[in-house]
Amino acid sequence: MLPICIGIIICIVLFGSILTRSPKQNFLSSIKPYDENSGWSPPDFTEVPPDSVGDLIRYGKELISNTSFYLGSQGIISSITNGMNCQNCHIDAGTRNFANPFSAVAATYPKYRDRSGRIESIEFRVNECLQRSLNGKPIDSLSYEMRAFVAYLKWVGQGVPKDVKPKGSSTLTLAYLNTAADTAKGKIVYVNECQRCHGINGEGVLTADKKNYSYPPVWGDHSFNVSAGMYRLSGLAGFIKSSMPFDKAKEAPFLTDEEAWDVAAYISSQQRTVKIFAEDWPDISKKPVDYPFGPYADSFSQIQHKYGPFLSMKKIKKAETNLPAH
Numbered sequence: 001m002l003p004i005c006i007g008i009i010i011c012i013v014l015f016g017s018i019l020t021r022s023p024k025q026n027f028l029s030s031i032k033p034y035d036e037n038s039g040w041s042p043p044d045f046t047e048v049p050p051d052s053v054g055d056l057i058r059y060g061k062e063l064i065s066n067t068s069f070y071l072g073s074q075g076i077i078s079s080i081t082n083g084m085n086c087q088n089c090h091i092d093a094g095t096r097n098f099a100n101p102f103s104a105v106a107a108t109y110p111k112y113r114d115r116s117g118r119i120e121s122i123e124f125r126v127n128e129c130l131q132r133s134l135n136g137k138p139i140d141s142l143s144y145e146m147r148a149f150v151a152y153l154k155w156v157g158q159g160v161p162k163d164v165k166p167k168g169s170s171t172l173t174l175a176y177l178n179t180a181a182d183t184a185k186g187k188i189v190y191v192n193e194c195q196r197c198h199g200i201n202g203e204g205v206l207t208a209d210k211k212n213y214s215y216p217p218v219w220g221d222h223s224f225n226v227s228a229g230m231y232r233l234s235g236l237a238g239f240i241k242s243s244m245p246f247d248k249a250k251e252a253p254f255l256t257d258e259e260a261w262d263v264a265a266y267i268s269s270q271q272r273t274v275k276i277f278a279e280d281w282p283d284i285s286k287k288p289v290d291y292p293f294g295p296y297a298d299s300f301s302q303i304q305h306k307y308g309p310f311l312s313m314k315k316i317k318k319a320e321t322n323l324p325a326h
Contacts, residue, residue, distance in 0.1 A: 060152025081136035097168030186266030
């Protein structure tokens with residue numbers, strides 16, 4: 001019996017020494033704290049850990065990149081969206097600066113938003129995008145898919161300190177014009193620069209299996225609906241300025257500010273699904289100047305709130321706000 005015990009002890013000691021000598025693999029070695037001076041860059045996806053948490057993160061990225069495959073009209077999980085992918089608006093699975101990246105999600109959520117008038121969780125925000133930008137239905141906040149979405153979003157922004165919004169965490173913010181955005185001029189820009197990818201009727205280009213889009217539709221029933229953030233001209237114009245045309249704006253903006261505003265106005269003026277959320281903007285005084293649906297807390301018309309001129313509207317609203325009480 002004694003020799004057996006001694007043998008077991010020797011084995012344990014040897015095994016322990018081997019573990020001690022073996023280098024511990026660190027899958028997060030490339031992740032550095034956010035540095036405001038150098039800007040934000042996403043973590044290295046190859047360093048996602050090879051465990052159940054990593055499986056969630058990888059699946060989350062899949063859902064962002066190939067949403068239609070899982071949740072589109074022929075989705076293998078459910079058929080609840082319009083066929084677009086999340087990364088149509090969050091380019092490179094939400095890792096490209098100034099193209100609606102996910103750099104600030106983990107750091108700023110939960111947070112209060114004027115549109116809903118409530119503190120929103122990440123799960124709530126994901127479902128908002130599914131219902132608005134992907135013109136679909138929400139998913140169960142406890143589902144494996146939602147857990148994967150959240151795991152990926154948190155992983156992407158893990159190095160950003162709490163309540164910090166890195167530069168480039170949305171799109172370029174364009175200065176308001178002195179004139180209203182011009183849909184006629186915008187159509188010219190669309191024909192010259194956008195039509196080759198998004199189609200003459202904004203229908204996009206389907207993949208060969210008809211299950212996905214190589215280039216997404218920018219209007220019509222398979223595009224974002226009127227309650228999506230992209231429907232507001234400031235959001236759409238900023239996205240276009242920073243990222244479009246896709247083949248010409250990879251290194252630097254290609255269109256002028258005016259062209260971006262005008263083509264955004266043309267795209268936004270086209271037919272798309274009307275889905276109104278009655279609970280939006282419980283405090284109408286918080287509605288942005290380019291929110292195109294009333295009622296309003298000012299005297300500007302709906303057409304002005306849609307196309308501008310936003311600069312003069314902002315100046316008038318500011319002057320009215322600063323008037324002495326009577």
